[in-house]
Amino acid sequence: MRYATEATPHLIWFNFAHLFSVSLLPLSTAWMAVSELAPQPVAFYAAVFFLVNATYICLIYELIDRAPVDDVLPGERRIMYFRSVTTLCVFAAAAVVALKSPLFGLGMCICCLAVYLKPEAPGPRN
Numbered sequence: 001m002r003y004a005t006e007a008t009p010h011l012i013w014f015n016f017a018h019l020f021s022v023s024l025l026p027l028s029t030a031w032m033a034v035s036e037l038a039p040q041p042v043a044f045y046a047a048v049f050f051l052v053n054a055t056y057i058c059l060i061y062e063l064i065d066r067a068p069v070d071d072v073l074p075g076e077r078r079i080m081y082f083r084s085v086t087t088l089c090v091f092a093a094a095a096v097v098a099l100k101s102p103l104f105g106l107g108m109c110i111c112c113l114a115v116y117l118k119p120e121a122p123g124p125r126n
Contacts, residue, residue, distance in 0.1 A: 011063070043105065045106070045109065046106075060080055064077055091109065
């Protein structure tokens with residue numbers, strides 16, 4: 001959110017949507033744990049992460065597209081967009097795969113989440 005200079009209506013709604021989607025994570029995690037990794041709860045878990053990532057993409061489009069080019073270099077923008085869209089697609093695939101193979105679907109989710117361990121785009125930072 002360091003790129004936000006003003007609270008636009010789109011930014012506020014995207015932030016609310018993102019917070020709501022994140023609030024579903026404890027529910028999906030608990031359901032997955034209670035069901036001992038049954039296919040539907042794991043697919044729901046992946047779908048929740050799909051929703052979290054989709055709202056995150058809305059947030060970065062709203063924030064990064066408004067930021068001056070000096071604040072976010074074109075290479076960083078490309079990496080952020082590519083990473084977000086790629087993980088969004090993998091989360092969608094994981095939701096479908098989890099219906100047949102819950103462990104593999106969960107593994108796909110974990111691999112996507114590992115990408116976000118370092119949230120900054122790689123490259124030199126001033």
